[in-house]
Amino acid sequence: MNAPFIQRVSFDWDEIPSSNYLRHIPAFQGLESLDFHAPVTFFVGENGSGKSTLLEAIAIEHGFNPEGGSKNYKFSTYDTHSELCRAITLSKGCIREKWGYFLRAESFYNVATQEIKYSDPMHPANYHNQSHGESFLSMAQSNLLPGGLYLFDEPEAALSPQRQLTLLLEIYECAQEGAQFLIVTHSPILLGLPGAEIYCFDSGRVHLCSYEETESYQITKMFVNNRQAFLKRLLEE
Numbered sequence: 001m002n003a004p005f006i007q008r009v010s011f012d013w014d015e016i017p018s019s020n021y022l023r024h025i026p027a028f029q030g031l032e033s034l035d036f037h038a039p040v041t042f043f044v045g046e047n048g049s050g051k052s053t054l055l056e057a058i059a060i061e062h063g064f065n066p067e068g069g070s071k072n073y074k075f076s077t078y079d080t081h082s083e084l085c086r087a088i089t090l091s092k093g094c095i096r097e098k099w100g101y102f103l104r105a106e107s108f109y110n111v112a113t114q115e116i117k118y119s120d121p122m123h124p125a126n127y128h129n130q131s132h133g134e135s136f137l138s139m140a141q142s143n144l145l146p147g148g149l150y151l152f153d154e155p156e157a158a159l160s161p162q163r164q165l166t167l168l169l170e171i172y173e174c175a176q177e178g179a180q181f182l183i184v185t186h187s188p189i190l191l192g193l194p195g196a197e198i199y200c201f202d203s204g205r206v207h208l209c210s211y212e213e214t215e216s217y218q219i220t221k222m223f224v225n226n227r228q229a230f231l232k233r234l235l236e237e
Contacts, residue, residue, distance in 0.1 A: 043199050
């Protein structure tokens, strides 16, 4: 396997005004850099912890369209991306990726529509003729190539547990063939991928953690193993 295409993201917080909300996200306080060593890196944390904001900034800084797609995509439905891309610098390896894709659950419909506009008889696109989950998985699968760079934001959002396992297998096999993945997820299934690094955005500054330390794993385990007691306590509160 090759060294990661993106090896480090460095932060210059002087580029962001002190009044900007980015300066008040706990996970970003004092954060100077993050290093990526593994073919697959996960970002985990509670809603609003900054993980998708960082992934978006990395995508934009690397040349992807803010709403998703490949680097060839040039469209904007509604401009909402943060200013964090102005404050980061990416350190890259000597080998460039052969292909890349930024896939977001949030703006999937817009990207699927754009795929139709970009399609031709040799490259047809019919994502709106499938269910949401089927089309989401199809788009991911059609762009997974050896030696590619992939930024996925909550890819599990549209997928059943079985389809999450399908995606996990394809990510694993693609990573074995030189691809790099940066993935924001809440899925305890995807997080179980062997050999992945996990950055947690909870409990202060961004830090590495184990699979068993993630809340996605811990809460799912508690619920499955003690469902009645868990619900009794939750509902009585």
